[in-house]
Amino acid sequence: MNRCELLAPAGSLEKLKIAISYGADAVYLGGKDFSLRAQAANFTREELGEALSYAHARGVRVYVTVNVFAHNQDLDAIRRYLRYLGELGVDAVIVSDPGVFSLSRRVAPQIPVHLSTQANVTNLESALFWQRQGVKRINLARELGIREIRAICAATEMEIEVFVHGALCISYSGRCMLSLYLTGRDANKGMCAHPCRYRYRLEEEKRPGNFFPVEEDGRGTYIFNSRDLCLVNRLPELMDAGVSSVKIEGRTKGIYYLAEVVRTYRAALDYAATHSGSGESSDISMPGRFMDGLSKIGSRGYTENFFDSLPGPKDMLYEGPAVDQTFVPAAIVASASPDPTFKINTVLRPGDRLEYMGKGFETSRFTVKEIFNLEGQPVPQALGGETVRIIPVPEVRFEEYRLIRKKAKKSMPAACKAYQKKTGNDMDEHTMLP
Ligand code: SF4
Numbered sequence: 001m002n003r004c005e006l007l008a009p010a011g012s013l014e015k016l017k018i019a020i021s022y023g024a025d026a027v028y029l030g031g032k033d034f035s036l037r038a039q040a041a042n043f044t045r046e047e048l049g050e051a052l053s054y055a056h057a058r059g060v061r062v063y064v065t066v067n068v069f070a071h072n073q074d075l076d077a078i079r080r081y082l083r084y085l086g087e088l089g090v091d092a093v094i095v096s097d098p099g100v101f102s103l104s105r106r107v108a109p110q111i112p113v114h115l116s117t118q119a120n121v122t123n124l125e126s127a128l129f130w131q132r133q134g135v136k137r138i139n140l141a142r143e144l145g146i147r148e149i150r151a152i153c154a155a156t157e158m159e160i161e162v163f164v165h166g167a168l169c170i171s172y173s174g175r176c177m178l179s180l181y182l183t184g185r186d187a188n189k190g191m192c193a194h195p196c197r198y199r200y201r202l203e204e205e206k207r208p209g210n211f212f213p214v215e216e217d218g219r220g221t222y223i224f225n226s227r228d229l230c231l232v233n234r235l236p237e238l239m240d241a242g243v244s245s246v247k248i249e250g251r252t253k254g255i256y257y258l259a260e261v262v263r264t265y266r267a268a269l270d271y272a273a274t275h276s277g278s279g280e281s282s283d284i285s286m287p288g289r290f291m292d293g294l295s296k297i298g299s300r301g302y303t304e305n306f307f308d309s310l311p312g313p314k315d316m317l318y319e320g321p322a323v324d325q326t327f328v329p330a331a332i333v334a335s336a337s338p339d340p341t342f343k344i345n346t347v348l349r350p351g352d353r354l355e356y357m358g359k360g361f362e363t364s365r366f367t368v369k370e371i372f373n374l375e376g377q378p379v380p381q382a383l384g385g386e387t388v389r390i391i392p393v394p395e396v397r398f399e400e401y402r403l404i405r406k407k408a409k410k411s412m413p414a415a416c417k418a419y420q421k422k423t424g425n426d427m428d429e430h431t432m433l434p
Pocket residue numbers: 168169170171173174175176177178179187192193194195196197224
């Protein structure tokens with residue numbers, strides 16, 4: 001069976017280190033310029049250099065998104081940026097626009113080009129077209145099923161990459177004007193406010209304040225609230241089809257999502273690789289524990305989208321905005337055992353019961369016995385943003401950039417709830433508030 005790369009989002013330098021710590025083979029990120037995820041923190045040039053050194057020292061590849069749809073006035077700056085990325089030694093650039101692709105081949109031919117899902121490759125002829133242009137890898141459109149993926153892998157010589165986890169867009173990958181018209185935030189520039197998931201009502205202009213429900217089959221008022229993609233149980237089939245890389249969506253998502261999804265998919269890919277024999281790939285049954293981990297992160301429930309057939313009502317979420325997140329990230333291990341320090345994410349006090357998220361399914365429960373500041377003085381609590389030492393009981397062996405988590409008291413962050421109350425719209429924790 002094909003050895004498959006695990007490609008994780010890196011919305012910041014810290015997230016890049018977390019993704020690597022949990023087993024990503026490669027990460028994708030955006031610089032401050034020309035990246036489609038305007039909401040992600042994105043990397044300054046200095047951070048890009050540091051990201052590359054850090055990743056390469058650990059054998060991890062770094063792909064940089066340059067997936068804007070450029071206008072004429074952007075071209076000079078893009079040319080300079082591509083030249084800079086070439087000198088920096090990035091492992092690939094991810095592009096959508098044929099113009100940017102063409103510039104990249106001319107000014108930095110040494111950088112392999114990956115075609116973004118924004119280019120919407122949905123068929124073999126389109127894939128072959130891009131192969132002739134010299135693209136090294138294509139991220140296929142998310143609207144393909146396994147039979148189409150298999151056929152494209154079999155008939156092309158490029159690497160084929162497929163999204164396996166994360167939020168789904170109901171239009172073809174962001175080609176939608178709903179957000180721009182309703183909120184002024186352009187989905188095609190990575191700033192979608194997800195208005196397709198809002199709850200709508202109808203108001204006749206002569207009867208202000210008299211709202212009529214907008215319903216889809218009486219169960220809800222969401223226009224296109226898709227569940228999130230999750231193909232963890234279908235990894236053996238993707239690997240068997242010849243897919244080279246499986247990609248996790250979510251450069252703007254939180255560190256807990258990142259850690260849990262990357263460690264689960266790492267374990268699942270390793271499981272599929274070691275259990276592949278001579279039989280049918282679809283016969284490999286993935287243990288339920290993979291879904292257990294993924295059910296602990298906030299989501300809209302899961303769908304396999306187009307994998308077997310066209311999605312239908314069961315793939316939409318009519319009942320409400322989100323499935324609860326059962327844990328929150330409490331701290332990041334800033335330096336490893338034997339003298340570990342922790343960057344605190346939420347208030348911690350002696351007596352708190354926490355869980356250390358190791359690799360795969362390794363989870364160690366412990367209680368905070370004492371907290372010390374970096375000067376060695378005991379402190380009654382540690383606040384978000386502080387770096388401290390913690391004495392755990394029982395002892396735990398901590399590794400760098402792994403997470404400590406805590407049971408969530410509230411199912412949804414307060415900001416989301418406040419936004420919901422104020423606007424009546426649903427907002428998930430990963431969506432930036434307007
Ligand atoms: S509003 Fe919905 S369908 Fe449109 S780009 Fe945003 S997520 Fe996609």
